Amino acid sequence: MPCIEARGLRKAFGTNIALDGIDLLVEEGRILGLVGPNGAGKTTALNAILGLTPYQGELRVLGRDPWTERDRLMRDVCFMADVAVLPRWIRVSQVLDYVAGVHPRFDRAKAEGLLAKTTIKRASKVRELSKGMVTQLHLALVMAIDARLLVLDEPTLGLDILFRKQFYDSLLNDYYDRNRTIVVATHQVDEIEHVLTDLMFIDSGRIVFNSSMEEVGSRYLEVMVHPDKLTAARALKPIHERQGFGRSILLFEAADRQQVAALGEVHAPSISDLFVAVIGNQAGHTPGAAR
Amino acid sequence: MNTQTNAMPDSHVKSQATAPGVIPVTKQIYWALRREFWENRFIYLAPLGVAALFLFGFLIHSMIHPAGGVRGLSTLAPDKQHKAIIEPFDMAAGLVMGAFILVAMFYCVETLQRERRDRSILFWKSLPVSDVTTVLTKASIPFLFLPLISCAIAFVAQFLMLLVSSVMLAGSGFSVATYWEQVSLFQGSLLLLYHVMTVHVLWGAPIYGWLLLVSAWARRAALLWAVLPPLAIGTLEKLLFNTTYFAAFVGRFFTGGPEGSYPPGTMPMDPGTHLTPFRFLGAPGLWLGLAVTAAFLAAAIRMRRHRDPM
Numbered sequence: 001m002p003c004i005e006a007r008g009l010r011k012a013f014g015t016n017i018a019l020d021g022i023d024l025l026v027e028e029g030r031i032l033g034l035v036g037p038n039g040a041g042k043t044t045a046l047n048a049i050l051g052l053t054p055y056q057g058e059l060r061v062l063g064r065d066p067w068t069e070r071d072r073l074m075r076d077v078c079f080m081a082d083v084a085v086l087p088r089w090i091r092v093s094q095v096l097d098y099v100a101g102v103h104p105r106f107d108r109a110k111a112e113g114l115l116a117k118t119t120i121k122r123a124s125k126v127r128e129l130s131k132g133m134v135t136q137l138h139l140a141l142v143m144a145i146d147a148r149l150l151v152l153d154e155p156t157l158g159l160d161i162l163f164r165k166q167f168y169d170s171l172l173n174d175y176y177d178r179n180r181t182i183v184v185a186t187h188q189v190d191e192i193e194h195v196l197t198d199l200m201f202i203d204s205g206r207i208v209f210n211s212s213m214e215e216v217g218s219r220y221l222e223v224m225v226h227p228d229k230l231t232a233a234r235a236l237k238p239i240h241e242r243q244g245f246g247r248s249i250l251l252f253e254a255a256d257r258q259q260v261a262a263l264g265e266v267h268a269p270s271i272s273d274l275f276v277a278v279i280g281n282q283a284g285h286t287p288g289a290a291r
Numbered sequence: 292m293n294t295q296t297n298a299m300p301d302s303h304v305k306s307q308a309t310a311p312g313v314i315p316v317t318k319q320i321y322w323a324l325r326r327e328f329w330e331n332r333f334i335y336l337a338p339l340g341v342a343a344l345f346l347f348g349f350l351i352h353s354m355i356h357p358a359g360g361v362r363g364l365s366t367l368a369p370d371k372q373h374k375a376i377i378e379p380f381d382m383a384a385g386l387v388m389g390a391f392i393l394v395a396m397f398y399c400v401e402t403l404q405r406e407r408r409d410r411s412i413l414f415w416k417s418l419p420v421s422d423v424t425t426v427l428t429k430a431s432i433p434f435l436f437l438p439l440i441s442c443a444i445a446f447v448a449q450f451l452m453l454l455v456s457s458v459m460l461a462g463s464g465f466s467v468a469t470y471w472e473q474v475s476l477f478q479g480s481l482l483l484l485y486h487v488m489t490v491h492v493l494w495g496a497p498i499y500g501w502l503l504l505v506s507a508w509a510r511r512a513a514l515l516w517a518v519l520p521p522l523a524i525g526t527l528e529k530l531l532f533n534t535t536y537f538a539a540f541v542g543r544f545f546t547g548g549p550e551g552s553y554p555p556g557t558m559p560m561d562p563g564t565h566l567t568p569f570r571f572l573g574a575p576g577l578w579l580g581l582a583v584t585a586a587f588l589a590a591a592i593r594m595r596r597h598r599d600p601m
Contacts, residue, residue: 052416053599074419075313087330087411094329101322102420104314138414 001063003028003149003181004049008057011044011205018044020205021057026198028148029178033192034185035275036202042185043081045202046153049183050079062148075104078147080155084134088127092120092137099141111144114174132163139167143175150175152184156191164188168195189271199271201278209278221252222269223260233263240277251277319420323428324436331398334432338441341390342448345383349452353459364465376473383452384445384483391441392491392545395433399502402429403595404513412595426503426592433499438487446480482566489571490547497580498544500587507594544580 006024010017018041026032036042047053049061051070059066064073086095092115100108115122118136126134135156142150156164172195176182186192199216201209211219225233225248234241236259238250251269252260260266269277328334364372403426406412415425453474457467505517525538571577 047599050416054597071419071421074417079413079417081413081417082410085410085413087406087414088409089330091329094325098322098326099418101325102314102319102418104419 001028002026002060003030003062004183005060006048006058009045009048009059010056011041011048011053017205019048019055022202022205022207024200024207026181026183028181030197031176031182031184031195032198032200033189033196033271034183034200034202035187035189035271036185037279040202041205042202043153044205046079046081046151046183046185050077050081050151076148077151078142078145078149079151079153080138080142081151081153082157084131086126086134086138089125091123091125092129093122095126095137095141096122099145103145105146106141107144107146111140114140114143114170132159135159135163135167139170143170148180150180150182152182152186154186155184156186156188161191164191168192171195189275193271201275203279209274216271216274217268219254220269220274221255221257221260221266222273223250223252223264223266224248225250225264229263233260236260236263239281240273242273242276249273314419316424319424320428323420323424324431327402327429327432331402331432333394334398334437335440335444337394338387338390338444341386342383342444345386346448346451349379349383350455353455364460364463364470373473376470377479380449380452380474380479383448384479387441387445387448388483388487388491391437391487392495395437395499396502398437399429399433399499400506400513400517402432403503403506403591404509404511407598408511422592422595426507426588426595430499430503430588434492434496438484438492442480442484442487445483446476449474449476449480485566485568489568494547494577494580495544496584497587500584500591504587504591504594507591507598 002025004024004026006022009019009022009024011019020041022041022045024045034042034045044053048055048059049066051061051066051073054067061073062076066073090098096108096111099106099111115137118133118140120129120133120137126137129137139155156167159167168191171182184192184195196213198212199209200207200211223233223238224245227247230248233248233250236252236255239253240251242249247264250263251273257266364375367375406415453471453476456470460467460470502513502517506513509516521537521541525535525541528534528537
C-alpha cells in the first residue's frame with residue numbers, strides 16, 4: 001500500500017487556486033522533499049494530507065481519507081507544522097505528560113533520552129526556551145512517536161546552521177527506518193539534499209518536477225564549460241545556463257555523459273541549481289541567471 | 292547507513308510489543324482538562340482572589356467596627372438579626388458568583404481563538420485528540436468545573452467567615468450556636484450550587500455556547516463579535532419600534548427564565564427558599580435554550596475543524 005496517493009488533488013481559496021490537480025504517489029519508506037517558492041501550494045498540499053483542510057479530488061493517506069478519517073489517521077501520522085507551534089505557556093514536563101497521556105504510540109523514555117542530550121530543563125516553559133531549543137523539544141516529542149508518516153513543514157526555518165544540521169542528522173540516525181515515510185517541505189534545499197530519497201518541485205499549485213534522488217544523479221549533469229566549447233555546448237540544448245567562477249555552467253537533462261564530458265568538468269547539480277533551472281523555466285519566472 | 296539497518300528490526304519488535312493501543316476517550320478528556328487548567332489558571336485563581344479579597348475586607352471590617360459587626364447583633368431586634376447575619380454571606384457568595392460569570396465568559400470567548408492566534412492549534416491537532424473531545428472539554432469548564440470550583444471556593448470563604456465571626460462573638464452576649472444556625476452554611480451552600488446550576492448554567496448555557504462559537508469563528512476581536520451583534524439588534528429594535536423585547540430576551544439568560552427555579556422575590560441562598568425544580572425543568576424555554584446551545588457547540592466543533600490558524 002502506498003503511503004500517500006493523490007489523484008487530481010485540487011484546492012481553491014476563492015479565485016486563488018492553491019492546488020491545481022496534483023497527482024502524487026509516495027511509497028512507504030521514502031523521504032520526500034517538497035520544494036517550492038512561497039505560495040506554491042506546499043503547505044496546502046501538506047494540510048490536505050494531514051486532514052487539516054478539505055479538498056477536491058482523490059487522496060488516500062495510509063489507505064484512509066484524511067478529511068473524513070482524520071481522528072483515526074492521526075494515530076499513525078505525526079507532523080511538525082512550521083516552527084514554534086508549541087504553546088508558549090506550557091512547561092516541558094507538562095508537554096511530555098500531555099503527549100504521553102493522549103498518544104498511544106508515544107515512547108516517553110525515548111523522548112526523555114533525546115531531551116537528556118540537550119540543555120532543555122524539565123521545569124522551563126516553552127516561552128523561556130530559545131528557538132533552537134523549542135525545535136529540539138518538538139523534534140524529541142515527534143521522534144518518540146512511533147508514527148508511520150511524519151510530515152515536516154519548514155521544520156528548521158529561522159534556526160542557525162548548527163541546529164539545522166543536527167536536526168536532520170538526528171532524524172536520519174535516530175528516527176528513520178524503512179517502515180516510516182517522511183515528507184519534508186522546505187526552502188532550505190541544500191541541507192536536505194543528502195537526506196532525501198525523492199524530490200518534488202511544486203510551483204503555482206502544480207508539480208513541475210518529480211524524481212527519485214538516484215534518478216536526479218543520473219539524469220542531470222552540470223558542466224562547467226570551457227569557454228571555447230560554449231557554442232558546441234549550447235547546441236546540446238542545456239535546460240539552464242548560469243555564470244560561476246568566470247565560466248558558463250550549463251545544466252543538461254538526459255545528456256550523454258561522455259559527450260558532455262568533452263565540453264568541460266562534469267558534476268552532479270545541487271538541488272538548488274536544479275530548482276532554479278526548473279522553476280526558472282516555468283512561465284512567469286525570469287530569474288537573472290537564466291538566459 | 293549501518294545504524295539504519297541495525298535500527299530496523301529493533302523498531303519492528305518494539306512497535307509490535309507496544310501494540311498501538313487506543314487511548315480511552317476518558318483518559319483523553321482527563322488530559323485535555325489538565326491542559327485547560329495549565330493554560331488558564333485564572334479559572335480558579337480569579338474566584339480565589341475575589342474570595343480572598345472579600346475575606347480580607349470582612350476581617351478588617353470586623354476588627355475596626357466590632358460594634359457594627361457581629362458584636363452588635365444582640366442589640367438588634369430579633370427580626371432584623373437574621374438579615375444582618377446573612378448579608379455578608381450573601382455578599383461573599385454573590386461576588387464569587389460574579390467572578391464565575393465573568394471568568395466563564397472571558398474563558399469562552401478566548402479559548403478557541405487563542406489556540407489559532409498563537410498557532411498552537413497545529414500542535415494540538417498533530418495529536419490524536421478529536422475536535423469533538425477538545426471543544427466539549429472546553430465547554431465543560433463553564434458548564435461544570437467552573438461552577439463547582441466557584442461554589443467550593445464560596446463554601447470555604449463562608450466557612451472562614453463563620454470562624455472569624457465566632458471568635459468575634461465570644462463574650463458579646465449573642466450565642467454562637469444561634470449564629471451558625473442562622474447562617475446554615477451547608478444548606479446555604481447546596482442552595483447556592485442549585486442556584487448556579489439552574490440559573491447560570493442550564494438557563495445561561497446559550498451565552499457560553501454563543502461565546503465558544505464566536506471564539507471558534509472570529510479571526511480577531513472575538514469579544515466585539517460576540518457583543519456587538521446583539522447590541523446592534525437591541526439598539527435597532529429600540530430605535531425602530533421603541534421596544535426592548537430583545538434586550539429583555541438576552542437579559543433573561545443572565546438572570547434566569549420567567550419560570551425561575553424559585554418563586555419570585557425570594558433570595559437564592561435563604562434556607563427558607565422554596566425550590567421549584569420541576570417548574571424550572573418543565574419550562575419549554577429552558578429546553579429550547581439547551582437545544583440552541585447544542586447547535587452552537589456543534590457549529591464550534593465544525594469551525595475548529597475548518598478554520599485555519601491565523
